[in-house]
Structure formats: C-alpha cells, structure tokens
Amino acid sequence: MDVKKRYLVVMVILAMVFGSILTYVGVEVFNIGQASNNDEEQSLISTDEDKQKVLEEQNEFNGFAKVVQAYNIIEKNYFEDVEQSKLVEGAIQGMLDTLEDPHSVYMNKEMVEQFNQSIESSFEGIGAEVSMEDGQVTIVAPIKGSPAEDAGLRPKDKILEVDGESLEGLDLNTAVSKIRGEKGTEVELTILRAGSSDPVTVPVVRDEIPVETIYPEVKTVDGKKTGIIQITSFSQNTADEFNEALADLEEQGIEGLIIDVRGNPGGLFTSVEKILENFIPEDQPYVMIQEKNGEKIRYYSGTKEKKEYPIAVLTNQGSASASEILAAAMKEAGYPVIGQTTYGKGTVQKTIQMGDGSNIKITIYRWLTPDGKWINEKGVKPTMEVEQPEFFYTSPVEVEEPFEYNMNDEKIANVQKMLEGIGYDPGRTDGYFSKQTEEAVQAFQQENDLNATGVINEETGQKLQQKVIDAVRNQKNDKQLQEALNELY
Template sequence: MSLKKSHIILLLLLALVLGFAGAYMGVQLADQGGNSEESIEQGEETSPSSDQISGTELGKVEQAFSLIKDNYLEEVEDKQLVEGAIQGMLSTLEDPYSSYMDVDTMAQFNEQIESSFEGIGAEVSMVNNMVTIVAPIKDSPAEKAGLRPNDQVLSVDGESVEGLDLNEAVAKIRGEKGSEVVLEIQRPGASEAFDMTIVRDTIPLETVYNSIEEIDGKKTGVLEVTNFSEHTAQEFSEQLKTLEEEGIEGLVIDVRGNPGGLLTAVEEMLKEFVPEDMPYLQIEDRDGKKTPYFSELDEKKDYPISVVIDEGSASASEILAVAMKEMGYDIVGQKSFGKGTVQQAVPMGDGSSIKLTFYKWLSPDGESVHEKGIEPTVEVKQADYFYTNPIQIEDPLAYDQTDDKIENVQIMLDGLGYEPGRTDGYFSEETVSAVNNFQEDNELDVTGKVDEETAGLIEAQIVDKIRNGEDDKQLEKALEELYE
C-alpha cells in the first residue's frame, strides 16, 4: 500500500479533531446555518488539539485501516471505513443523543428543524438500545395511526432494526409522501408486539396552536406547543399577544407529546415569563462549571399559569416546564421523558455532521432532570382507553373466551359509551350485548363477535375520540387548577 493511501485515515481523523476545534470555539456558527438541535451562546473556550491523541493510538487506527484495505475478502471503499470509524467512536460514548449524520441524514435533519419533511411524523430516540418513540407530531400520520410515547420499534417493513444506530433506523422509517411503512411495535404493558401500517405524508411544522376556554366565566387562553422549531418562539409570542389582547385572565401552556427541538426557541419563550431576578436556565459544561442565563423581564405575568406535560414531553419542553414549576406554577399531567443534555451539530466540511452532546442543561435552581423527568405538581392520568393497544386478531373473539385482546376491546367499548360489563378480559354476556349494540349502530353484521372489521372500527373510533380532545382529563384539570 502506498504512503498516501496508508495515511488517509490519519489525515481524516486529524480533520475530525480540527473540525471540533472550530465548532467548539464558536458554537453559534453551526446554529446560524440551521444545523443545531439545541444551542446557547457561550464564551470562547480552549479547543481540543491533535496532540491530545498519541501517535501510538493513531498508529493503531491506521494499522487497522491498512489491514482491512489490504486483506479483507471483498473490496471496501475508503469512505465506508472512515465513516465506520467515526460511528464506532461515537458508539463508545454510550450516548443515544450523539451520532454521525451523513450528507443525506443531515439534509433531512435541516428540513425537520427549518420547515417541513416527508415521513411518518414522530420523534424517536435510543432507549436501552431500543428504537423508541419519544412523541408523535400533532396531526401527523404517526399520531393518526395511534403511535404513542415509549412505543418500541422492533422492525421496519419486516426487517429488524436491532443493531442499527438511530440514524440508520430513522432512514428506514422515513420515506416519500404516499408510501406505506409497516412498523412492528412493542408497547409497554402489551403482552405481544403488533404491526402498524402508516402512510407517509408531508409533515408541516406549524408548532403553536391557540384557543380560548371559558372557565367559571373567566376567559382562559390555551397555547399548545408541539415542537420547538425555527419559528416557534415568534409564533408563540404573536399568539400570546393575541390572547392577551382578547383579555385572558389565565393561561395554560400544553407541551404534551412535544419532543423538544431548538434551545434558542424555548429560551425566547421563557424570557416572556421568568423575571430578571432568577435564571430561566443554567448550562453546565464538562468541567462542572455552571452558567446561569437571565431575562430582562421586570416582573412575572399578572395572571395565573399552568403547564401540561406527559411522558412524551422531552428536552426543550422540560426546560420550559421545570422553569415554570420552580416559579411556583402548577405542572399538570404525568412525569416527563427526562432528557437533560444539549447537542450541537458540528459540520465536517463535506455536508456531513457529528451531533455531539456538549452540555447539560439545569433548572433555574440547578437541578438536572436527565433520565429522571419532571414530576407534576398535580398528577393526572387520562381515561383508560387512552392507553389501549391496536387490536390484531386472526379468529373472532367470542362469548366465554378469555384473552388480553378481549380486555383491550372491553376498555375501548367502555370508552365509546357502550357497557361491556367488565374489563378483565372475560367475554361475558354483557360484552356480547355491548358488541351487538356497537355493530348495530355502525351498520355491521350483528354477531356479538369481534371480528377483524368490528375490531378495526372500534379502534378507529377510539383514535378519533382521543385526537378530537374529548374527555381530556389532564387539560380539564389544568384549567380547573388555574383559579383555585
């Protein structure tokens, strides 16, 4: 092997180190180019240098590169080995949020942050080496199909995702508008995995929605934030101003199912609520140095506020929620996801990037929620039917049978206003009557048995009821708590 070829890996690894040096000296540069998941202004830092890596260690990498190039059974491209080396280094960090993004993945990442993209519309993460749904995006195919936070993806179109990194798994799930993808899902609490067919679509990133509710004669604003994207802070500010001009006397901020996004977005939003006498956020670097960040706000709002969270509220959502909690506002719902680190996408010069964890973020009081989540001040679960699983059956479910699937059907029927008599999985006479009534109301053959058609319609009506916001106990409680 020639000297030039044998030093390719050495030169590329040095370029990798130098790439980090440039990014570390000015973290905002990548953010201005739209490449940052989360960023915050930082002072100048000492950059890492190539002499931190001994010649012996780099020589070992070079030796492995040469060994594979010269002797492996099949021909291997230099690029394949270099990218594999980078991915290998990142995998040793055991950090699901640090990853290598090739040119194609980087383009998709920028689309998701900046405007819209095509796919199923769900934020995913690696949790215990499993591809896990953090949250489906509002009005996305994933939400309409019934994907939920903490669902684990076992396979995509029949191919296992075991052993893939997060970017590789996401690349399999995403695809062109109109195409179908079949995900095999393992849901916590479900005894068996099930398949979910989702039709991909364009996912617009409209991220803030507002409404006004009348509570005991008081106008109450509701701001739902579904993602922290490039324009979220501006949308939020404009819609908050509109609500205040309407004369609201209280406000609910709903970040359920919001997987996070740009740190700069949630910073700007918190500056609307957190007064200058307390930090809205602290950032901790690798050396344990904590830097607090403050607004220029004179005083807090003169109306009560509550925040609604759930297990799909992550990252920037948690930054907002914990800051409001430590200001004394109620947090309603269920414990949040627990992501307390800050990533920066560092350009590698060829269109690819490394997304690396640079910092921890802390609450105003200096507490970390990483892998712990935020406990609500008012814990509220939704109705049982919110947590049911898709019904997949081969043979009809019928009288006198006992099965977990029957329990699932009974909970759904109860949620739809039919009375199955019990919800323990035994197909009783009362359950037969409830199925008969459902079939009659929906112009199906009245058999008293749950066949594939009946099961599909029961499930579809439950999904519609959840998406339409009916019986939303968490939001109802958040509104109720405002004026107590």
C-alpha cells in the same frame, strides 16, 4: 496499497488528530512523532513536566495510529471488497458509540438532508420524533395531526421491526431512514407498548408533515376566557409565533393561560429561552447550564413583572428536552405543572459540520433546573399528577383471527378497555370474551353501521380504533386539561 488509498489513509488520520494537535504549542507538535537525540530539539524540552506532556501526546498519537492500522488490516485481508467510506464512517460511529450517549450521533450527508427537511416548513414521513433507548428505537412523541398520531402511536412505544425487518443492532439514523419515505407509501411498524407483552403490527401511511408548532385557542369555562397555547416543538420560528399568539389572546381578554407541551419532543434551546422571558421575573434564573469543566452558568430574563392572570403548564411522558426546560422553570417559579412526569432528557446538543456534507451532533453540556437539579432519566415531576383515562393508553387494534365469545387473549383485554372508554360496558377487562362483552360489541356495531355479529373482525377493529382516537382528541375526555382549567380559577 496504491497511492490513492495511501493518501486516503493519511487524510483519515490527519482529520482525526488535527483538531486536538492544533492547539498544542510548536515544540509539542514537532516532538509528537518520536524521541530525538538532536541536541537542539532536546533543549526545547527543558523540564520533566514538558517531557511528560510529550510522552502523553506520543501515546495519544499511537492510539490514533492503531485506528489506521486496523483500517489497513481490513483493507488488505478481508475476503471481500469493503467501501472505504463505510470504514471511515464506521470508525466515527464507533467512537460516538463508546460515549453511550443516545443523543450524540453521526449523520451522513443523506441523514443531514433529512434532518434539515424536518426543521423546515414540511417533510415526508410518519411524523414522529424517535430516540434510541437501551438499544431500541423509541417514540418520544408523535407530531400533532400526523399519520403516527392517527395510527395510535404513543410516547415510549418501542419500534421493533419495519416492514417485517428487525431494527435490532441498527443505529438510529439507519432505523429512521427505513421508517421515513415518500408521501402515500405505507410502512408497517411492529411496536411494543409499555405494559404489554405482545408486539402489534401497525400500518402507517406516510404523508407530508407540516412543521407547525403553535396552536392557540380560547376556551370559555364558567364565563371565564382561558387561552390555551399548544407548543408541539421548538423550531426556529416557534418563539416569535408564540409571542404573536400570546399577544392576540391577551387582546381577546383572556383571564388565564394554559401552556400545553404534552407530546412535545423539544427542539431549539434559544426558542424556549425567548418564550420563558414572558413569564420568569428578572431576579430568577430560568435555566442553568453546566459546562464540561463543571462551571455552572445561570440564565436570566429581562422580565420585570409576572403576568397578572394565572398560568398553568401541561406535561406528559412525551414532553422532552426544551419542553422540560420550560416545565422546570415554570414549576420552580411557582406556576402549577399538571399531568405526568416528563421524558427525562437533561442534555443539550450542538451540530458540527465535517466539511463533506456530514455532521456530528454531540452533547456539549448538561442543563439544570433553576434550583440546580439535573432531570436526566428522571424527568420533571408535575405539581399535580393526573393520569388520563385508561383507554388513552390502549394499543392499536390488531385482529389476525376474529375475537369471539369464550376466547381469552391479551388483545381482547385491550379491546375491552377501548369499548369501556367510549361508553360501552364489556363487563370485564381481563381478556375473557364474555357474553356481556359480546353484547357490548353488538351495540357498538349497530351504532356504527356494521354487521352486528358480536364478533370482532378486522373491520370492527379498525372502526373501534378510529372511535378511540376521536375520543382521545375530545377535550371533554382530557382529564389533564380539565384539571388545569379547575386549577386556574
């Protein structure tokens, strides 16, 4: 191995062990390498406890030396040239993989740039938060108004392929790099939806994704003004924007408030803290942090009084992380939480720079509810469970061959649920294309300026999917929102 390569190996091992060695006292550092017969050095190790520490540190060093040995074996013996940077990054990723924590990840320089773009004013892509679950890339939530939402993607959808290329075996960063791309380009995602056995291919046209996080509105129901604030994620400016929106709604004389964190994948811990300070009294904690040593720290706000008007929170399966902190705090403070059980992410991560533009995002502690419950992989259960209409959970329409009378297919069942959801009666929803289903299709085609054949071709399928998306966005069909409005008054 030439001098340059030897130098690289030395730097790798130093980088890996330096952080842990640096905190040891001087005698421990100098006795890490090997035992010595020097009387002066031996005198420094004065007790059995000190000797045991040195032996443990020697074993730790030998463990890291094994990594360098593996590097040398690969570099000298592998039958093809291997990029040194790939070996180093592979070693780092391998260590993180052993943690079996999908939220602790290595990000190379390119991934760091993409991550930074995603928390700035805008970025280009499909607009969906994803995570790795059981080795599969899984959508946490599509961003409001994004191409991912327009294409009908939903929380918990598994992305199996990108442009026909399997994602199996890839780490999350590599998978994301294949999904993202320039505005105007199309990517085909093969997804598997919970409850469905057949994957479907969904074309998504990438776009510029604005990072807007607060969407306030006033809705008057039975003469009462209700403020609704939807929070789509918790970014750097979210808390300030929320507080401004809340002040504006209060000036308009709202008599109740709904905080909507459905489809919110989370974000900055400090952001949700500032929002909760509006609602949680000073004598109640709004979150509890459990550190590595088991110590639990409670966080309190400075709020002396609750708001005078009633407040409710909306959640669903796409409400994750910081959204769950908010939902749990509000629930345990006595506010109603309406919708579905949340995603179930009970850990907090910190991003640490590595000096060359790369980062490690690593889990640093658990967060617990104010009552000390850990919701990881369980989620926050609402005080009132409300499911959306069945057509909200249908899969994107995929028509390889036209569907027509007397056919039987799972994809036809999906279409029948869509038709029923938007007001056409297919007679059945079990996948058999009956005469009544044919009549329902004809009625849909006639009302949407399509050739009324009663056969579902690609054009009819696309139009049907768009109508379903429009119906999902219509607040009149939103059972969770309607129930929250009823609960307030």
